[in-house]
Amino acid sequence: MCRPVLCAAFARGRITFVRRAVAEHAAYEGLSGRSLEDFVLAVNEVTTNAVVHGGGHGRLRLWSHAGRLWCEVADEGPGLPPGWMGDMRPPTRYADCGRGLWLTRMLCDHITIVSGPRGTTVTFAAVRD
Amino acid sequence: MLHVAGSVLDPDLGDHVCLPFDGERERMTATRVFTVNGLRRRAKVVIITHADSPERTRAWLAPLVPGFADAESAGQVEIHACADTHFTDGCLDPERLLGGLADAMARARRHGQHGVYALIDASWGVRDAPGQAAFEAAANELFGERWLAAVCQYDRGLFPREAIDRAAAVHPISPEQALLRFANTCSPAGLRVWGDIDLTNRQAFASVLAPLEKEPGRVVIDASALDFIDAGSARLLSATARARPAGATVVVCGEAVARVLRMIRADEVLAVLRVGDV
Numbered sequence: 001m002c003r004p005v006l007c008a009a010f011a012r013g014r015i016t017f018v019r020r021a022v023a024e025h026a027a028y029e030g031l032s033g034r035s036l037e038d039f040v041l042a043v044n045e046v047t048t049n050a051v052v053h054g055g056g057h058g059r060l061r062l063w064s065h066a067g068r069l070w071c072e073v074a075d076e077g078p079g080l081p082p083g084w085m086g087d088m089r090p091p092t093r094y095a096d097c098g099r100g101l102w103l104t105r106m107l108c109d110h111i112t113i114v115s116g117p118r119g120t121t122v123t124f125a126a127v128r129d
Numbered sequence: 130m131l132h133v134a135g136s137v138l139d140p141d142l143g144d145h146v147c148l149p150f151d152g153e154r155e156r157m158t159a160t161r162v163f164t165v166n167g168l169r170r171r172a173k174v175v176i177i178t179h180a181d182s183p184e185r186t187r188a189w190l191a192p193l194v195p196g197f198a199d200a201e202s203a204g205q206v207e208i209h210a211c212a213d214t215h216f217t218d219g220c221l222d223p224e225r226l227l228g229g230l231a232d233a234m235a236r237a238r239r240h241g242q243h244g245v246y247a248l249i250d251a252s253w254g255v256r257d258a259p260g261q262a263a264f265e266a267a268a269n270e271l272f273g274e275r276w277l278a279a280v281c282q283y284d285r286g287l288f289p290r291e292a293i294d295r296a297a298a299v300h301p302i303s304p305e306q307a308l309l310r311f312a313n314t315c316s317p318a319g320l321r322v323w324g325d326i327d328l329t330n331r332q333a334f335a336s337v338l339a340p341l342e343k344e345p346g347r348v349v350i351d352a353s354a355l356d357f358i359d360a361g362s363a364r365l366l367s368a369t370a371r372a373r374p375a376g377a378t379v380v381v382c383g384e385a386v387a388r389v390l391r392m393i394r395a396d397e398v399l400a401v402l403r404v405g406d407v
Binding site: 015017045 | 305359388
């Protein structure tokens with residue numbers, strides 16, 4: 001069963017506000033310690049990407065499904081550039097860090113990315129303790 | 130009920146705050162609350178006006194602040210026009226403003242006050258928002274000594290939303306956004322940072338790190354009380370370290386910040402020490 005937890009629109013000035021709201025809800029849903037930290041950092045990185053590269057604003061949803069906390073971040077930007085799949089691996093040099101999708105992958109489970117010319121949607125689940 | 134952000138109007142010395150506001154009532158409420166808090170903290174309150182004149186500001190502020198006339202005659206409150214603090218012959222003069230604030234601090238010390246509480250009407254920069262943002266970023270260096278608190282009032286009726294976002298990002302503190310506090314440290318030279326850093330104050334963090342690139346010797350950045358840093362802001366730490374002699378930059382931090390630094394491989398260019406190790 002899918003239970004909605006949070007739904008929020010965000011733009012540049014609301015990154016902190018959304019992160020704090022997600023941290024509060026995720027803690028209430030039972031995440032703690034490192035899995036809470038990682039989930040909150042993943043949400044921060046994906047929403048920051050949406051603001052910086054994805055048209056400046058987006059929408060975030062949190063829900064609980066089968067005992068796991070899930071997050072979806074959708075933007076209406078121009079989509080990921082060609083070759084973004086390579087972004088899923090950690091960069092070999094520190095100079096170019098791309099959009100940090102590899103970082104999100106290190107921080108959470110089941111990451112799914114759907115990207116096209118009318119926007120990008122990133123979905124992921126919190127790591128179980 | 131008028132909502133005015135509370136804690137940013139009672140800042141700690143060292144805070145540099147961007148405060149967007151809507152309408153004259155919010156401006157007046159913020160000015161009253163800030164003045165009362167500054168006097169309670171036994172700081173020198175300096176109000177720098179632009180849209181309003183010092184005379185009109187005094188006329189409406191005095192009845193709202195208990196003991197205002199006595200405080201002003203004792204030098205605890207000063208009201209200046211922006212034209213006399215920020216500009217020389219109509220051109221922005223950062224040296225004049227920074228020198229003026231340093232003089233205010235010298236006067237404050239003579240009067241036994243604890244620091245300077247400055248409230249600045251930011252509408253002076255409305256025609257040159259990028260220039261104003263660059264100036265605000267450069268001014269951050271002044272706050273590392275923690276004798277000055279400044280709240281910059283940005284009128285939403287004058288500044289477009291993007292200009293306010295740009296201004297907020299160069300201020301370490303803005304309501305409902307990440308809050309960064311910092312202090313210069315010496316022997317070894319460095320910086321103590323606490324609070325949180327993300328996209329909403331990343332440029333302020335960049336401006337605070339910039340002076341460290343000129344430091345010749347070892348630099349220690351004490352981030353042990355930093356609650357959060359995002360990957361993009363953490364990259365500024367590795368950029369600072371790369372601009373400095375190899376092995377001469379140290380970050381002291383807790384496990385959460387250390388993990389972010391490891392993930393972005395900042396530990397290849399700077400020494401990451403855990404709080405317990407020093």
